[in-house]
Amino acid sequence: MIDKFSIPCIILSGGKSQRMGEDKSLLPFGSSSSLIEFQYNRLKPYFQNIYISSKLDKFSFLQDKKELIIDENIDIYSPILALQTIIKTLENEKVFIITVDTPFITLEIIEKLINSSNNFDITIAQTSFGTHNLCGVFSKTTLTLIEDMIKSDIHKINYLIKNSRTQNLYFENEEEFLNLNDKAEYKKALKIIN
Incomplete structure (x- = not known):
């Protein structure tokens, strides 16, 4: 039995996927029917609460629709709008944010980020x-x-980061942050996961 993080995890899955040419969150990944299902199932055991942030409900695997946070503004694609909806929706003082397209970020990385975030x-x-x-x-x-x-x-998310009390934590392994933006990165990730 593991101690689950009390801070909620939110997987951002409301982007345009322009460089991928199709909705990357719905691409098959590993033994899961979609990348979003893979991320959700991978992270769920470690958090008391997990949510998916999106523009619309496109997730047939999601049993509890209370775990879905739909952007207040569905016309503009912006992580700032997603953050606004998430922070307003949830009661928690802090939330852990991760994107759907970073499937190799380890539990150790997540734990270090959460445990170092106090001030x-x-x-x-x-x-x-x-x-x-x-x-x-x-x-x-x-x-x-x-x-x-x-x-x-x-x-711009950079504007928020520069104008807040922000801490950057350094991690060595670049591979763990592989971001699946295009077909080449997706193929590389499939090789790693298989």
């Missing part, structure tokens, strides 16, 4: 490649800035 508004992962802006812990304290950004039509 910060945002705690995100960094590798030699750069920061991984949507892999980390986000606090309710960011909501005012997020709402101001939306009013000002600012949708």
